[in-house]
Every structure is written in C-alpha cells, then in structure tokens.
Amino acid sequence: MATLQHLYxxxxxxxxxxxxMILLSSESITFVLKSGKHRxxxxxSFPDMKLGRHVGIIxxxxxxxxxxxxxxxxxxxxxxxxxxxxxxxxHVREEWVTVDTTKDVLFTIDFIVFD
Numbered sequence: 034m035a036t037l038q039h040l041y042x043x044x045x046x047x048x049x050x051x052x053x054m055i056l057l058s059s060e061s062i063t064f065v066l067k068s069g070k071h072r073x074x075x076x077x078s079f080p081d082m083k084l085g086r087h088v089g090i091i092x093x094x095x096x097x098x099x100x101x102x103x104x105x106x107x108x109x110x111x112x113x114x115x116x117x118x119x120x121x122x123x124h125v126r127e128e129w130v131t132v133d134t135t136k137d138v139l140f141t142i143d144f145i146v147f148d
Contacts, residue, residue, distance in 0.1 A: 085143035103127035
C-alpha cells in the first residue's frame with residue numbers, strides 16, 4: 034500500500050509534463066491516470082515482453098465516474114469506488130484503450146515476459 038501511495042503522490046501536476054511514475058512488478062505495470070481522457074496502447078510488444086490482456090482500473094482517493102472503450106466489458110458513466118464497484122478483472126480487446134475518468138485512478142495491466 035505504501036508503494037501505491039508514493040505512486041499517487043508523485044503525480045502532483047494536472048498534466049504529465051514532468052513525466053509519469055510507473056510501478057513495475059514481476060507481473061504487471063501500474064500507473065496513475067489523472068482526471069480526464071486517456072488513450073493507452075494496450076497491445077504493445079517490447080524486446081523482452083508484451084503487455085497482457087488483464088486490466089484493472091482502481092479508484093485512488095475518492096469515487097470516480099469512468100467511461101472506457103477497447104475493453105471486453107466497456108462501461109459508460111460507470112461509478113467506481115471502494116465499498117462499491119471496482120474494475121479489477123477486465124480484458125483488453127482492442128490495440129488502443131481509452132479511459133475517461135472524473136477523478137484520479139490507477140490503471141494496471143499484466144505483461145508476459147519472453148524466455
């Protein structure tokens with residue numbers, strides 16, 4: 034939880050002009066999406082890995098209203114918040130995923146490492 038707290042507090046500006054902090058674990062990549070509309074290339078390959086298909090969009094500080102495209106279970110004006118609905122098990126369907134959010138959320142996606 035402390036790592037997620039640092040991830041969130043490191044993105045103070047409204048835009049990403051100072052860069053974006055990314056949490057890389059052995060199984061996934063997680064980053065903050067500030068309020069607004071985001072376009073994420075979710076079917077991306079790198080020399081040693083490729084992004085997987087499992088996605089989560091998790092509210093951070095307060096509930097948010099999200100709209101998504103490019104996922105198996107897209108939502109429109111869907112409220113997400115702890116104690117209510119939380120998107121932890123969606124799947125990538127398209128190369129590009131869009132997330133429109135009214136409040137900051139975490140976006141997490143798994144990846145596959147090549148041997």
